[in-house]
Amino acid sequence: MAGNADQAEIGAMSDGSTRTPLDVAAVRADFPILDRRMAGDQPLIYLDSANSSQKPRQVIEAMARHYELHNANVARSVHQLGTESTEAFEAARDRIAAFIGAPDRDEVVFTSNSSAALNLAANVLVWAEPPLGLRPGGEVVITEMEHHSNIVPWQLACERSGATLRWFGVTDEGRLDLSNIDELITERTTVVSLVWVSNVLGTVNPVAEIARRAHEVGALVVVDASQAVPQFPVDMAALGADLVAFTGHKMCGPTGIGVLWGRKDLLAQLPPFLGGGEMIETVRMQGSTYAAPPHRFEAGTPPIAQAVGLGVAADYLSALGMDRIAAHERAITAYALDRLADVSGLRVLGPTDPVDRSGAVSFTLEGLHPHDVSQVLDSLGIAVRAGHHCAKPVHDRFGVASSTRASFYLYTTREEIDALADGLEKVKKFFR
Structure with missing residues:
Protein backbone atom coordinates (compact mmCIF):
# COMPACT_ATOMS: atom_id res chain seq x y z
CA MET A 1 0.00 0.00 0.00
CA ALA A 2 2.99 2.31 -0.04
CA GLY A 3 2.45 5.32 -2.26
CA ASN A 4 4.68 6.44 -5.10
CA ALA A 5 4.92 9.83 -3.42
CA ASP A 6 6.62 8.22 -0.43
CA GLN A 7 9.25 6.73 -2.73
CA ALA A 8 9.75 9.88 -4.78
CA GLU A 9 10.62 12.15 -1.88
CA ILE A 10 14.19 12.54 -0.76
CA GLY A 11 14.33 12.90 3.00
CA ALA A 12 16.39 15.72 4.41
CA MET A 13 18.90 14.41 6.91
CA SER A 14 19.77 16.09 10.20
CA ASP A 15 23.16 17.14 8.81
CA GLY A 16 21.57 18.76 5.75
CA SER A 17 22.60 15.97 3.36
CA THR A 18 20.26 13.65 1.49
CA ARG A 19 20.11 9.95 0.89
CA THR A 20 17.70 7.37 -0.46
CA PRO A 21 14.36 7.78 1.34
CA LEU A 22 12.72 5.15 3.45
CA ASP A 23 11.30 2.32 1.33
CA VAL A 24 7.88 2.20 2.97
CA ALA A 25 6.65 -0.70 0.84
CA ALA A 26 9.61 -2.83 1.94
CA VAL A 27 9.10 -1.77 5.55
CA ARG A 28 5.43 -2.72 5.46
CA ALA A 29 6.32 -6.19 4.21
CA ASP A 30 8.11 -6.77 7.54
CA PHE A 31 4.90 -6.21 9.56
CA PRO A 32 2.53 -9.19 9.21
CA ILE A 33 -0.38 -7.47 10.94
CA LEU A 34 -0.57 -4.80 8.23
CA ASP A 35 -1.92 -7.46 5.84
CA ARG A 36 -4.93 -8.10 8.08
CA ARG A 37 -8.47 -7.61 6.87
CA MET A 38 -10.83 -6.15 9.42
CA ALA A 39 -14.62 -6.51 9.81
CA GLY A 40 -16.42 -6.09 6.50
CA ASP A 41 -13.22 -7.16 4.71
CA GLN A 42 -11.78 -3.68 5.21
CA PRO A 43 -7.97 -3.40 5.00
CA LEU A 44 -6.34 -2.41 8.27
CA ILE A 45 -5.23 1.23 8.37
CA TYR A 46 -3.29 1.49 11.61
CA LEU A 47 -3.01 5.09 12.82
CA ASP A 48 -2.41 4.47 16.52
CA SER A 49 1.36 4.09 16.72
CA ALA A 50 1.79 6.70 19.47
CA ASN A 51 -0.21 4.30 21.60
CA SER A 52 1.70 1.20 20.55
CA SER A 53 3.66 0.51 17.38
CA GLN A 54 3.28 -2.68 15.40
CA LYS A 55 6.06 -5.29 15.48
CA PRO A 56 8.18 -6.51 12.57
CA ARG A 57 8.53 -10.23 12.02
CA GLN A 58 12.23 -9.96 12.97
CA VAL A 59 11.24 -9.07 16.55
CA ALA A 319 19.43 -0.68 9.90
CA LEU A 320 16.64 1.41 8.35
CA GLY A 321 18.34 4.59 9.56
CA MET A 322 16.82 6.81 12.23
CA ASP A 323 17.47 9.86 10.05
CA ARG A 324 15.37 8.31 7.30
CA ILE A 325 12.63 7.35 9.75
CA ALA A 326 12.59 10.93 11.07
CA ALA A 327 12.43 12.34 7.54
CA HIS A 328 9.50 10.07 6.68
CA GLU A 329 7.75 11.04 9.90
CA ARG A 330 8.13 14.75 9.10
CA ALA A 331 6.88 14.29 5.54
CA ILE A 332 3.86 12.19 6.46
CA THR A 333 2.94 14.54 9.32
CA ALA A 334 3.12 17.60 7.06
CA TYR A 335 0.92 15.81 4.52
CA ALA A 336 -1.58 14.84 7.23
CA LEU A 337 -1.80 18.39 8.59
CA ASP A 338 -2.51 19.66 5.05
CA ARG A 339 -5.20 17.05 4.41
CA LEU A 340 -6.89 17.54 7.77
CA ALA A 341 -6.97 21.31 7.22
CA ASP A 342 -9.48 20.60 4.42
CA VAL A 343 -11.92 18.84 6.77
CA SER A 344 -14.48 21.43 7.84
CA GLY A 345 -15.21 21.59 11.55
CA LEU A 346 -11.93 19.89 12.47
CA ARG A 347 -9.68 21.54 15.07
CA VAL A 348 -6.14 20.32 15.57
CA LEU A 349 -4.82 20.47 19.13
CA GLY A 350 -1.19 21.53 18.96
CA PRO A 351 1.04 23.01 16.29
CA THR A 352 -0.29 23.11 12.75
CA ASP A 353 3.23 23.85 11.52
CA PRO A 354 5.18 20.58 11.02
CA VAL A 355 8.43 22.13 12.27
CA ASP A 356 9.47 20.64 15.64
CA ARG A 357 6.41 18.45 15.52
CA SER A 358 5.91 14.70 15.59
CA GLY A 359 3.38 12.40 13.98
CA ALA A 360 0.75 12.44 16.74
CA VAL A 361 -2.14 14.63 15.61
CA SER A 362 -5.00 15.05 18.07
CA PHE A 363 -8.17 16.78 16.91
CA THR A 364 -11.82 17.43 17.62
CA LEU A 365 -14.65 17.35 15.10
CA GLU A 366 -17.32 19.94 15.73
CA GLY A 367 -20.45 18.55 17.38
CA LEU A 368 -19.15 14.97 17.58
CA HIS A 369 -17.77 12.98 20.49
CA PRO A 370 -14.30 11.52 19.85
CA HIS A 371 -15.54 8.04 20.73
CA ASP A 372 -18.20 8.28 18.02
CA VAL A 373 -15.61 9.47 15.53
CA SER A 374 -13.31 6.60 16.43
CA GLN A 375 -16.04 3.96 16.20
CA VAL A 376 -17.17 5.01 12.74
CA LEU A 377 -13.56 5.14 11.53
CA ASP A 378 -13.05 1.67 12.99
CA SER A 379 -15.95 0.39 10.92
CA LEU A 380 -13.91 1.54 7.90
CA GLY A 381 -10.83 -0.34 9.12
CA ILE A 382 -9.11 2.83 10.39
CA ALA A 383 -7.64 2.46 13.89
CA VAL A 384 -7.24 5.72 15.82
CA ARG A 385 -7.38 6.52 19.52
CA ALA A 386 -10.12 8.45 21.31
CA GLY A 387 -10.09 9.83 24.85
CA HIS A 388 -7.78 11.99 26.93
CA HIS A 389 -4.72 9.89 25.99
CA CYS A 390 -3.59 9.79 29.64
CA ALA A 391 -3.04 13.55 29.49
CA LYS A 392 -6.05 15.30 31.00
CA PRO A 393 -4.36 18.58 31.99
CA VAL A 394 -3.38 19.46 28.42
CA HIS A 395 -6.91 18.70 27.26
CA ASP A 396 -8.19 21.00 30.01
CA ARG A 397 -5.80 23.66 28.73
CA PHE A 398 -7.53 23.57 25.34
CA GLY A 399 -11.01 23.43 26.80
CA VAL A 400 -11.93 19.89 25.75
CA ALA A 401 -12.48 16.70 27.71
CA SER A 402 -11.09 14.41 25.05
CA SER A 403 -9.94 14.20 21.45
CA THR A 404 -9.40 11.81 18.56
CA ARG A 405 -5.76 11.08 17.80
CA ALA A 406 -4.22 9.75 14.60
CA SER A 407 -0.55 8.87 14.95
CA PHE A 408 1.91 7.80 12.28
CA TYR A 409 5.12 5.83 12.03
CA LEU A 410 7.61 4.39 9.60
CA TYR A 411 4.99 2.21 7.88
CA THR A 412 2.35 4.93 7.37
CA THR A 413 1.54 5.88 3.76
CA ARG A 414 -0.05 8.89 2.12
CA GLU A 415 -2.89 6.67 0.95
CA GLU A 416 -3.67 5.93 4.59
CA ILE A 417 -3.77 9.65 5.36
CA ASP A 418 -6.13 10.10 2.40
CA ALA A 419 -8.30 7.30 3.78
CA LEU A 420 -8.41 9.08 7.14
CA ALA A 421 -9.48 12.38 5.58
CA ASP A 422 -12.11 10.63 3.46
CA GLY A 423 -13.23 8.65 6.49
CA LEU A 424 -13.77 11.81 8.51
CA GLU A 425 -16.06 13.12 5.79
CA LYS A 426 -18.02 9.86 6.05
CA VAL A 427 -18.18 10.31 9.83
CA LYS A 428 -19.75 13.73 9.37
CA LYS A 429 -22.31 12.36 6.90
CA PHE A 430 -23.12 9.45 9.22
CA PHE A 431 -24.13 11.80 12.03
CA ARG A 432 -25.67 14.52 9.85
Whole structure:
Protein backbone atom coordinates (compact mmCIF):
# COMPACT_ATOMS: atom_id res chain seq x y z
CA MET A 1 0.00 0.00 0.00
CA ALA A 2 2.99 2.31 -0.04
CA GLY A 3 2.45 5.32 -2.26
CA ASN A 4 4.68 6.44 -5.10
CA ALA A 5 4.92 9.83 -3.42
CA ASP A 6 6.62 8.22 -0.43
CA GLN A 7 9.25 6.73 -2.73
CA ALA A 8 9.75 9.88 -4.78
CA GLU A 9 10.62 12.15 -1.88
CA ILE A 10 14.19 12.54 -0.76
CA GLY A 11 14.33 12.90 3.00
CA ALA A 12 16.39 15.72 4.41
CA MET A 13 18.90 14.41 6.91
CA SER A 14 19.77 16.09 10.20
CA ASP A 15 23.16 17.14 8.81
CA GLY A 16 21.57 18.76 5.75
CA SER A 17 22.60 15.97 3.36
CA THR A 18 20.26 13.65 1.49
CA ARG A 19 20.11 9.95 0.89
CA THR A 20 17.70 7.37 -0.46
CA PRO A 21 14.36 7.78 1.34
CA LEU A 22 12.72 5.15 3.45
CA ASP A 23 11.30 2.32 1.33
CA VAL A 24 7.88 2.20 2.97
CA ALA A 25 6.65 -0.70 0.84
CA ALA A 26 9.61 -2.83 1.94
CA VAL A 27 9.10 -1.77 5.55
CA ARG A 28 5.43 -2.72 5.46
CA ALA A 29 6.32 -6.19 4.21
CA ASP A 30 8.11 -6.77 7.54
CA PHE A 31 4.90 -6.21 9.56
CA PRO A 32 2.53 -9.19 9.21
CA ILE A 33 -0.38 -7.47 10.94
CA LEU A 34 -0.57 -4.80 8.23
CA ASP A 35 -1.92 -7.46 5.84
CA ARG A 36 -4.93 -8.10 8.08
CA ARG A 37 -8.47 -7.61 6.87
CA MET A 38 -10.83 -6.15 9.42
CA ALA A 39 -14.62 -6.51 9.81
CA GLY A 40 -16.42 -6.09 6.50
CA ASP A 41 -13.22 -7.16 4.71
CA GLN A 42 -11.78 -3.68 5.21
CA PRO A 43 -7.97 -3.40 5.00
CA LEU A 44 -6.34 -2.41 8.27
CA ILE A 45 -5.23 1.23 8.37
CA TYR A 46 -3.29 1.49 11.61
CA LEU A 47 -3.01 5.09 12.82
CA ASP A 48 -2.41 4.47 16.52
CA SER A 49 1.36 4.09 16.72
CA ALA A 50 1.79 6.70 19.47
CA ASN A 51 -0.21 4.30 21.60
CA SER A 52 1.70 1.20 20.55
CA SER A 53 3.66 0.51 17.38
CA GLN A 54 3.28 -2.68 15.40
CA LYS A 55 6.06 -5.29 15.48
CA PRO A 56 8.18 -6.51 12.57
CA ARG A 57 8.53 -10.23 12.02
CA GLN A 58 12.23 -9.96 12.97
CA VAL A 59 11.24 -9.07 16.55
CA ILE A 60 8.47 -11.66 16.73
CA GLU A 61 10.73 -14.43 15.43
CA ALA A 62 13.64 -13.50 17.71
CA MET A 63 11.42 -13.76 20.80
CA ALA A 64 9.97 -17.05 19.61
CA ARG A 65 13.47 -18.45 19.01
CA HIS A 66 14.54 -17.43 22.48
CA TYR A 67 11.63 -19.28 24.06
CA GLU A 68 12.11 -22.29 21.76
CA LEU A 69 15.87 -22.71 22.17
CA HIS A 70 17.35 -20.63 24.99
CA ASN A 71 14.69 -20.17 27.69
CA ALA A 72 16.16 -19.98 31.20
CA ASN A 73 16.52 -17.45 33.97
CA VAL A 74 19.46 -15.06 33.87
CA ALA A 75 22.44 -14.61 36.18
CA ARG A 76 21.34 -17.52 38.38
CA SER A 77 22.40 -20.76 36.67
CA VAL A 78 25.69 -22.08 35.34
CA HIS A 79 24.11 -24.55 32.94
CA GLN A 80 24.23 -23.91 29.19
CA LEU A 81 20.71 -22.55 28.86
CA GLY A 82 21.26 -20.15 31.74
CA THR A 83 24.50 -18.93 30.20
CA GLU A 84 22.88 -18.46 26.79
CA SER A 85 19.92 -16.57 28.25
CA THR A 86 22.18 -14.31 30.31
CA GLU A 87 24.35 -13.58 27.29
CA ALA A 88 21.27 -12.72 25.20
CA PHE A 89 19.86 -10.45 27.92
CA GLU A 90 23.12 -8.55 28.40
CA ALA A 91 23.65 -8.35 24.63
CA ALA A 92 20.29 -6.58 24.46
CA ARG A 93 21.62 -4.04 26.97
CA ASP A 94 24.61 -3.45 24.68
CA ARG A 95 22.30 -2.95 21.69
CA ILE A 96 20.11 -0.43 23.50
CA ALA A 97 23.13 1.47 24.81
CA ALA A 98 24.47 1.76 21.26
CA PHE A 99 21.07 2.73 19.88
CA ILE A 100 20.65 5.69 22.25
CA GLY A 101 24.29 6.78 22.33
CA ALA A 102 24.79 5.87 25.99
CA PRO A 103 28.40 6.43 27.04
CA ASP A 104 28.33 3.26 29.18
CA ARG A 105 26.22 0.08 28.87
CA ASP A 106 25.73 0.07 32.67
CA GLU A 107 23.66 3.24 32.31
CA VAL A 108 20.83 1.19 30.78
CA VAL A 109 18.34 -0.07 33.37
CA PHE A 110 15.59 -2.38 32.15
CA THR A 111 12.13 -1.73 33.57
CA SER A 112 8.65 -2.88 32.55
CA ASN A 113 7.70 0.36 30.71
CA SER A 114 8.11 4.15 30.81
CA SER A 115 5.72 4.50 33.74
CA ALA A 116 7.82 2.12 35.82
CA ALA A 117 10.98 4.00 34.82
CA LEU A 118 9.53 7.38 35.81
CA ASN A 119 8.18 6.00 39.09
CA LEU A 120 11.62 4.56 39.79
CA ALA A 121 13.17 7.99 39.21
CA ALA A 122 10.65 9.85 41.36
CA ASN A 123 10.83 7.43 44.27
CA VAL A 124 14.60 7.10 44.49
CA LEU A 125 14.86 10.89 44.45
CA VAL A 126 12.57 11.00 47.48
CA TRP A 127 14.77 8.48 49.28
CA ALA A 128 18.16 9.80 48.13
CA GLU A 129 20.51 11.51 50.54
CA PRO A 130 21.08 15.29 50.24
CA PRO A 131 21.78 17.10 48.03
CA LEU A 132 20.06 14.78 45.53
CA GLY A 133 16.93 14.01 47.49
CA LEU A 134 13.66 15.96 47.44
CA ARG A 135 13.11 17.90 50.64
CA PRO A 136 10.71 20.50 52.12
CA GLY A 137 11.41 23.83 50.47
CA GLY A 138 12.64 22.17 47.28
CA GLU A 139 10.69 22.31 44.03
CA VAL A 140 9.92 19.95 41.17
CA VAL A 141 9.09 21.55 37.82
CA ILE A 142 7.09 19.68 35.17
CA THR A 143 4.88 20.86 32.28
CA GLU A 144 1.19 21.08 31.50
CA MET A 145 1.56 18.77 28.50
CA GLU A 146 2.84 15.75 30.41
CA HIS A 147 1.46 12.22 30.21
CA HIS A 148 -0.01 11.18 33.56
CA SER A 149 3.06 8.97 34.04
CA ASN A 150 5.14 12.12 34.37
CA ILE A 151 2.65 13.97 36.56
CA VAL A 152 1.30 11.56 39.17
CA PRO A 153 4.70 10.16 40.30
CA TRP A 154 5.94 13.71 40.97
CA GLN A 155 2.73 14.66 42.76
CA LEU A 156 3.23 11.65 45.03
CA ALA A 157 6.93 12.44 45.44
CA CYS A 158 6.13 15.99 46.51
CA GLU A 159 3.47 14.81 48.95
CA ARG A 160 5.92 12.38 50.54
CA SER A 161 8.92 14.70 50.64
CA GLY A 162 7.34 18.10 51.34
CA ALA A 163 8.64 19.53 48.07
CA THR A 164 6.48 21.82 45.92
CA LEU A 165 5.27 21.00 42.41
CA ARG A 166 5.33 23.73 39.74
CA TRP A 167 4.85 23.61 35.97
CA PHE A 168 5.33 25.28 32.62
CA GLY A 169 2.18 26.28 30.76
CA VAL A 170 1.35 25.73 27.10
CA THR A 171 0.79 28.43 24.48
CA ASP A 172 -2.28 28.61 22.26
CA GLU A 173 -0.16 27.13 19.46
CA GLY A 174 0.67 24.08 21.58
CA ARG A 175 4.27 24.98 22.41
CA LEU A 176 5.81 25.15 25.87
CA ASP A 177 5.51 28.62 27.33
CA LEU A 178 9.08 29.39 28.36
CA SER A 179 8.47 33.10 28.99
CA ASN A 180 8.76 32.59 32.76
CA ILE A 181 11.56 30.03 32.77
CA ASP A 182 13.67 32.13 35.14
CA GLU A 183 10.76 32.31 37.59
CA LEU A 184 10.09 28.57 37.45
CA ILE A 185 13.65 27.23 37.46
CA THR A 186 15.41 28.79 40.44
CA GLU A 187 17.84 27.90 43.21
CA ARG A 188 14.94 26.09 44.90
CA THR A 189 14.52 23.71 41.97
CA THR A 190 15.65 20.15 42.68
CA VAL A 191 14.22 18.37 39.62
CA VAL A 192 12.95 19.43 36.21
CA SER A 193 11.01 16.63 34.53
CA LEU A 194 9.50 17.06 31.08
CA VAL A 195 8.30 15.22 28.03
CA TRP A 196 10.51 15.41 24.95
CA VAL A 197 7.64 14.85 22.49
CA SER A 198 4.03 15.36 23.56
CA ASN A 199 1.81 12.35 22.99
CA VAL A 200 -1.20 14.67 22.47
CA LEU A 201 0.11 17.82 20.79
CA GLY A 202 3.02 16.26 18.91
CA THR A 203 5.22 19.13 20.09
CA VAL A 204 8.97 18.49 20.18
CA ASN A 205 10.28 20.35 23.21
CA PRO A 206 13.72 22.05 23.46
CA VAL A 207 15.06 19.64 26.07
CA ALA A 208 18.72 20.63 25.73
CA GLU A 209 17.91 24.31 26.27
CA ILE A 210 15.82 23.60 29.37
CA ALA A 211 18.43 21.17 30.69
CA ARG A 212 21.14 23.84 30.45
CA ARG A 213 19.03 26.24 32.50
CA ALA A 214 18.23 23.53 35.07
CA HIS A 215 21.87 22.57 35.48
CA GLU A 216 22.81 26.21 36.03
CA VAL A 217 20.87 26.08 39.31
CA GLY A 218 22.03 22.56 40.21
CA ALA A 219 18.78 20.76 39.36
CA LEU A 220 18.51 17.28 37.92
CA VAL A 221 16.75 16.79 34.58
CA VAL A 222 14.42 13.85 33.97
CA VAL A 223 13.03 13.31 30.45
CA ASP A 224 10.09 11.25 29.26
CA ALA A 225 11.35 10.18 25.83
CA SER A 226 8.61 7.62 25.11
CA GLN A 227 7.56 9.33 21.87
CA ALA A 228 11.04 10.59 20.95
CA VAL A 229 13.26 7.52 20.95
CA PRO A 230 11.14 5.71 18.30
CA GLN A 231 11.06 8.69 15.94
CA PHE A 232 14.45 10.32 15.53
CA PRO A 233 18.15 9.82 16.35
CA VAL A 234 18.93 10.09 20.05
CA ASP A 235 22.29 10.77 21.65
CA MET A 236 22.18 10.62 25.44
CA ALA A 237 25.68 12.02 25.69
CA ALA A 238 24.56 15.21 23.91
CA LEU A 239 21.03 15.56 25.30
CA GLY A 240 22.01 17.05 28.63
CA ALA A 241 19.53 15.02 30.70
CA ASP A 242 20.37 13.08 33.86
CA LEU A 243 17.65 10.42 33.69
CA VAL A 244 15.64 9.42 30.60
CA ALA A 245 12.69 7.04 30.35
CA PHE A 246 11.33 5.29 27.26
CA THR A 247 9.41 2.14 26.43
CA GLY A 248 9.78 -0.78 24.05
CA HIS A 249 6.30 -1.12 22.66
CA LYS A 250 6.36 2.26 20.87
CA MET A 251 9.62 1.50 19.02
CA CYS A 252 8.69 -1.78 17.27
CA GLY A 253 9.59 -3.78 20.38
CA PRO A 254 7.42 -5.90 22.67
CA THR A 255 5.21 -4.80 25.52
CA GLY A 256 6.42 -5.39 29.07
CA ILE A 257 9.80 -3.72 28.76
CA GLY A 258 11.07 -0.17 29.12
CA VAL A 259 14.33 1.59 29.90
CA LEU A 260 15.58 4.10 32.41
CA TRP A 261 18.85 5.57 31.22
CA GLY A 262 20.86 7.45 33.81
CA ARG A 263 24.28 9.00 34.14
CA LYS A 264 26.49 6.32 35.66
CA ASP A 265 27.80 8.53 38.44
CA LEU A 266 24.23 9.54 39.36
CA LEU A 267 22.87 5.98 39.35
CA ALA A 268 25.71 4.96 41.68
CA GLN A 269 24.51 7.53 44.23
CA LEU A 270 20.84 6.53 44.17
CA PRO A 271 19.23 3.95 46.48
CA PRO A 272 17.35 0.90 45.18
CA PHE A 273 13.70 1.15 44.22
CA LEU A 274 12.63 -2.49 44.66
CA GLY A 275 14.24 -5.13 46.85
CA GLY A 276 14.68 -8.76 45.92
CA GLY A 277 16.87 -11.13 44.00
CA GLU A 278 19.76 -9.99 41.82
CA MET A 279 19.82 -6.39 43.10
CA ILE A 280 21.97 -7.25 46.10
CA GLU A 281 25.65 -7.48 46.84
CA THR A 282 25.13 -9.47 50.04
CA VAL A 283 22.21 -10.14 52.38
CA ARG A 284 22.39 -10.83 56.11
CA MET A 285 19.61 -10.77 58.65
CA GLN A 286 21.15 -7.62 60.13
CA GLY A 287 21.10 -5.76 56.81
CA SER A 288 21.98 -5.83 53.11
CA THR A 289 24.29 -4.16 50.66
CA TYR A 290 23.40 -3.59 47.04
CA ALA A 291 24.77 -4.35 43.61
CA ALA A 292 26.21 -1.67 41.38
CA PRO A 293 23.96 -0.17 38.69
CA PRO A 294 22.23 -1.28 36.57
CA HIS A 295 21.46 -4.47 38.51
CA ARG A 296 20.73 -2.47 41.68
CA PHE A 297 17.51 -1.35 39.99
CA GLU A 298 16.52 -4.70 38.39
CA ALA A 299 15.11 -6.75 41.25
CA GLY A 300 13.70 -10.18 40.47
CA THR A 301 13.46 -12.04 37.19
CA PRO A 302 13.71 -9.40 34.47
CA PRO A 303 11.80 -9.28 31.16
CA ILE A 304 14.27 -11.55 29.39
CA ALA A 305 12.58 -12.42 26.10
CA GLN A 306 11.24 -8.87 25.93
CA ALA A 307 14.80 -7.52 26.23
CA VAL A 308 15.87 -9.82 23.40
CA GLY A 309 12.99 -8.49 21.29
CA LEU A 310 13.80 -4.89 22.16
CA GLY A 311 17.43 -5.36 21.18
CA VAL A 312 16.35 -6.71 17.80
CA ALA A 313 13.91 -3.80 17.40
CA ALA A 314 16.77 -1.36 18.01
CA ASP A 315 18.87 -3.15 15.40
CA TYR A 316 15.95 -3.09 12.96
CA LEU A 317 15.44 0.66 13.34
CA SER A 318 19.18 1.31 13.12
CA ALA A 319 19.43 -0.68 9.90
CA LEU A 320 16.64 1.41 8.35
CA GLY A 321 18.34 4.59 9.56
CA MET A 322 16.82 6.81 12.23
CA ASP A 323 17.47 9.86 10.05
CA ARG A 324 15.37 8.31 7.30
CA ILE A 325 12.63 7.35 9.75
CA ALA A 326 12.59 10.93 11.07
CA ALA A 327 12.43 12.34 7.54
CA HIS A 328 9.50 10.07 6.68
CA GLU A 329 7.75 11.04 9.90
CA ARG A 330 8.13 14.75 9.10
CA ALA A 331 6.88 14.29 5.54
CA ILE A 332 3.86 12.19 6.46
CA THR A 333 2.94 14.54 9.32
CA ALA A 334 3.12 17.60 7.06
CA TYR A 335 0.92 15.81 4.52
CA ALA A 336 -1.58 14.84 7.23
CA LEU A 337 -1.80 18.39 8.59
CA ASP A 338 -2.51 19.66 5.05
CA ARG A 339 -5.20 17.05 4.41
CA LEU A 340 -6.89 17.54 7.77
CA ALA A 341 -6.97 21.31 7.22
CA ASP A 342 -9.48 20.60 4.42
CA VAL A 343 -11.92 18.84 6.77
CA SER A 344 -14.48 21.43 7.84
CA GLY A 345 -15.21 21.59 11.55
CA LEU A 346 -11.93 19.89 12.47
CA ARG A 347 -9.68 21.54 15.07
CA VAL A 348 -6.14 20.32 15.57
CA LEU A 349 -4.82 20.47 19.13
CA GLY A 350 -1.19 21.53 18.96
CA PRO A 351 1.04 23.01 16.29
CA THR A 352 -0.29 23.11 12.75
CA ASP A 353 3.23 23.85 11.52
CA PRO A 354 5.18 20.58 11.02
CA VAL A 355 8.43 22.13 12.27
CA ASP A 356 9.47 20.64 15.64
CA ARG A 357 6.41 18.45 15.52
CA SER A 358 5.91 14.70 15.59
CA GLY A 359 3.38 12.40 13.98
CA ALA A 360 0.75 12.44 16.74
CA VAL A 361 -2.14 14.63 15.61
CA SER A 362 -5.00 15.05 18.07
CA PHE A 363 -8.17 16.78 16.91
CA THR A 364 -11.82 17.43 17.62
CA LEU A 365 -14.65 17.35 15.10
CA GLU A 366 -17.32 19.94 15.73
CA GLY A 367 -20.45 18.55 17.38
CA LEU A 368 -19.15 14.97 17.58
CA HIS A 369 -17.77 12.98 20.49
CA PRO A 370 -14.30 11.52 19.85
CA HIS A 371 -15.54 8.04 20.73
CA ASP A 372 -18.20 8.28 18.02
CA VAL A 373 -15.61 9.47 15.53
CA SER A 374 -13.31 6.60 16.43
CA GLN A 375 -16.04 3.96 16.20
CA VAL A 376 -17.17 5.01 12.74
CA LEU A 377 -13.56 5.14 11.53
CA ASP A 378 -13.05 1.67 12.99
CA SER A 379 -15.95 0.39 10.92
CA LEU A 380 -13.91 1.54 7.90
CA GLY A 381 -10.83 -0.34 9.12
CA ILE A 382 -9.11 2.83 10.39
CA ALA A 383 -7.64 2.46 13.89
CA VAL A 384 -7.24 5.72 15.82
CA ARG A 385 -7.38 6.52 19.52
CA ALA A 386 -10.12 8.45 21.31
CA GLY A 387 -10.09 9.83 24.85
CA HIS A 388 -7.78 11.99 26.93
CA HIS A 389 -4.72 9.89 25.99
CA CYS A 390 -3.59 9.79 29.64
CA ALA A 391 -3.04 13.55 29.49
CA LYS A 392 -6.05 15.30 31.00
CA PRO A 393 -4.36 18.58 31.99
CA VAL A 394 -3.38 19.46 28.42
CA HIS A 395 -6.91 18.70 27.26
CA ASP A 396 -8.19 21.00 30.01
CA ARG A 397 -5.80 23.66 28.73
CA PHE A 398 -7.53 23.57 25.34
CA GLY A 399 -11.01 23.43 26.80
CA VAL A 400 -11.93 19.89 25.75
CA ALA A 401 -12.48 16.70 27.71
CA SER A 402 -11.09 14.41 25.05
CA SER A 403 -9.94 14.20 21.45
CA THR A 404 -9.40 11.81 18.56
CA ARG A 405 -5.76 11.08 17.80
CA ALA A 406 -4.22 9.75 14.60
CA SER A 407 -0.55 8.87 14.95
CA PHE A 408 1.91 7.80 12.28
CA TYR A 409 5.12 5.83 12.03
CA LEU A 410 7.61 4.39 9.60
CA TYR A 411 4.99 2.21 7.88
CA THR A 412 2.35 4.93 7.37
CA THR A 413 1.54 5.88 3.76
CA ARG A 414 -0.05 8.89 2.12
CA GLU A 415 -2.89 6.67 0.95
CA GLU A 416 -3.67 5.93 4.59
CA ILE A 417 -3.77 9.65 5.36
CA ASP A 418 -6.13 10.10 2.40
CA ALA A 419 -8.30 7.30 3.78
CA LEU A 420 -8.41 9.08 7.14
CA ALA A 421 -9.48 12.38 5.58
CA ASP A 422 -12.11 10.63 3.46
CA GLY A 423 -13.23 8.65 6.49
CA LEU A 424 -13.77 11.81 8.51
CA GLU A 425 -16.06 13.12 5.79
CA LYS A 426 -18.02 9.86 6.05
CA VAL A 427 -18.18 10.31 9.83
CA LYS A 428 -19.75 13.73 9.37
CA LYS A 429 -22.31 12.36 6.90
CA PHE A 430 -23.12 9.45 9.22
CA PHE A 431 -24.13 11.80 12.03
CA ARG A 432 -25.67 14.52 9.85
